[in-house]
Amino acid sequence: MPSLLLLAGDGIGPEVMAATERVIHFFNKRGAGFELQSGLVGGTAVDNEGAPISEATLAKAMAADAILFGAVGGPQYDGLSYDMRPEAGLLRLRKHFDLFANIRPAICYPALADSSSLKREVVEGLDIIILRELTGGVYFGEPKTIEELGNGQKRAIDTQVYDTYEIDRIGRAAFDLARTRRNHVTSMEKRNVMKTGVLWREVMEETHKDGYEDVTLDHMLADAGAMQLVRNPKQFDVIVCDNLFGDMLSDIAAQLTGSLGMLPSASLGAVDSTTGRRRALYEPVHGSAPDIAGKGIANPIAMIASFGMALQYSFGMVAEAKALDAAIAETLAEGLRTADIAAPGDEAVGTTEMTDAILGNLEMSLR
Numbered sequence: 001m002p003s004l005l006l007l008a009g010d011g012i013g014p015e016v017m018a019a020t021e022r023v024i025h026f027f028n029k030r031g032a033g034f035e036l037q038s039g040l041v042g043g044t045a046v047d048n049e050g051a052p053i054s055e056a057t058l059a060k061a062m063a064a065d066a067i068l069f070g071a072v073g074g075p076q077y078d079g080l081s082y083d084m085r086p087e088a089g090l091l092r093l094r095k096h097f098d099l100f101a102n103i104r105p106a107i108c109y110p111a112l113a114d115s116s117s118l119k120r121e122v123v124e125g126l127d128i129i130i131l132r133e134l135t136g137g138v139y140f141g142e143p144k145t146i147e148e149l150g151n152g153q154k155r156a157i158d159t160q161v162y163d164t165y166e167i168d169r170i171g172r173a174a175f176d177l178a179r180t181r182r183n184h185v186t187s188m189e190k191r192n193v194m195k196t197g198v199l200w201r202e203v204m205e206e207t208h209k210d211g212y213e214d215v216t217l218d219h220m221l222a223d224a225g226a227m228q229l230v231r232n233p234k235q236f237d238v239i240v241c242d243n244l245f246g247d248m249l250s251d252i253a254a255q256l257t258g259s260l261g262m263l264p265s266a267s268l269g270a271v272d273s274t275t276g277r278r279r280a281l282y283e284p285v286h287g288s289a290p291d292i293a294g295k296g297i298a299n300p301i302a303m304i305a306s307f308g309m310a311l312q313y314s315f316g317m318v319a320e321a322k323a324l325d326a327a328i329a330e331t332l333a334e335g336l337r338t339a340d341i342a343a344p345g346d347e348a349v350g351t352t353e354m355t356d357a358i359l360g361n362l363e364m365s366l367r
C-alpha cells in the first residue's frame with residue numbers, strides 16, 4: 001500500500017492540509033489505498049514535543065513512501081534560538097533525507113493571467129520550472145555563527161559551500177527534467193563575485209558534455225536572471241540554481257502565477273539503485289501565512305497541487321495527477337477565487353468552497 005506522512009505544521013498549514021486530505025480520501029474511495037500517518041512539525045512540535053521535529057517523527061518519515069508538508073513558522077516563535085526555530089524542522093528533514101532536487105513549477109493558468117501583477121501577455125501560458133539545489137550552499141555551510149568580538153561588536157558568518165558532486169547531481173536532474181519538456185536549461189549563479197559561482201558554471205559545462213549535449217544549456221548571472229524572470233519569463237524552460245538563489249527566484253516566479261498560494265513543489269532525493277525508490281517531500285512554496293491563519297480563507301491549491309506532484313513523482317499515478325491538475329484549471333476557469341487571487345470587486349471564496357469545487361470537477365473528469 002502506498003503510504004504518506006502528513007506534517008501539517010503551523011498557521012495555514014493545517015487548513016490547507018485538511019483540504020488536501022479530502023483529495024486523498026477522494027482517490028482512496030476509488031481504490032488508491034493511501035495509508036496516512038500524521039506527525040507534528042514546526043512551532044506546534046516545539047510546543048508539544050520540545051523540538052521542531054522529533055526523532056519519532058523522523059522515524060515515521062523514514063517509514064513512509066513520501067512526506068506531505070504544510071508550512072511552518074509564526075511570529076510567536078521569533079525569539080527562539082536558531083536550532084529551535086520552526087523552520088529548523090523543515091531544514092532538518094531536507095538534509096536528513098538528502099532531498100537535494102527541489103522542483104518548483106510556475107504555471108500561469110489561463111484564467112489567472114489577470115491576477116498576476118504583470119501584464120497578461122507577459123505571463124499567459126507561462127510554464128517554467130525552477131530547479132533549486134536544496135541541501136547545500138549557504139543554508140548548511142559551516143561555519144554558521146554569530147561571534148562576540150569583545151568590543152561591543154558582533155560578527156555573523158554564513159558560509160556558502162558547494163562540492164563538485166552536489167553541482168553535478170543537480171545539473172543532471174535539470175537536464176533530465178528539460179528532456180521531458182522543451183529541452184532548455186538556464187543555469188544561474190554569480191560567478192562574477194562568488195567562487196561557488198565559478199565552480200557551479202564549470203561543473204554545469206562538464207556535466208552537460210557528459211551525455212547531455214542534446215539539451216540547450218545557457219548561463220545567466222542570477223541578478224540579471226531575476227530581472228529577466230520579470231521582463232520576459234516565457235524565455236525560460238528549466239532554471240537551475242543554488243539553494244539561496246532558488247529560494248528567492250521561486251518567490252518571484254510565484255508572483256508571476258498570481259499568488260504564492262498557487263505554487264507546489266517536490267523535493268526529491270537520489271534514486272536508490274536497488275529499490276528504484278527515491279525519498280520525497282512535497283510542500284507548497286508558501287509559508288504559514290500568519291496574517292490569514294485561522295480565517296478559513298487560505299488558498300489550498302499549492303498544497304493540493306503538491307499532492308498532485310506526489311501522485312506523479314512518487315506513485316506513478318500520472319493520469320490521476322493530470323486529472324487533478326485539470327480539475328484545478330477548470331475550477332479557476334469557472335471563476336472561483338480565494339482572496340489572494342481575486343481581482344478587486346471579485347467575490348472571494350474560502351478554503352472549503354475552493355476545495356469543494358476542485359473535488360466536484362475531479363469527480364466529473366474521472367467519471
Ligand SMILES: NC(=O)c1ccc[n+]([C@@H]2O[C@H](COP(=O)([O-])OP(=O)(O)OC[C@H]3O[C@@H](n4cnc5c(N)ncnc54)[C@H](O)[C@@H]3O)[C@@H](O)[C@H]2O)c1
Nearest residue numbers: 071072073074260261285286287288289291292298299340
Ligand atoms: N515551507 C515553509 O514552511 C515556509 C515557507 C516560507 C515561509 N515560511 C515561514 O512562514 C512564516 C511567514 O512567512 P512570510 O509571511 O514571509 O511568507 P508566507 O508565504 O507565509 O506569506 C506571504 C504572503 O502570502 C500570503 N499567502 C501565502 N500563502 C498563501 C495561501 N495559501 N493563500 C493565500 N495567501 C497566501 C500570506 O497571507 C502573506 O501575505 C515565517 O515564519 C516563514 O519563515 C515557511
Ligand SMILES: CC(C)[C@H](C(=O)O)[C@@H](O)C(=O)O
Nearest residue numbers: 073087088090091247285287
Ligand atoms: C521556511 C524556509 C526555511 C524555506 C527556505 O528558505 O527554504 C522557505 O522559504 C522555502 O522557500 O521553502
Ligand SMILES: [Mg+2]
Nearest residue numbers: 247248251285
Ligand atoms: Mg522561500
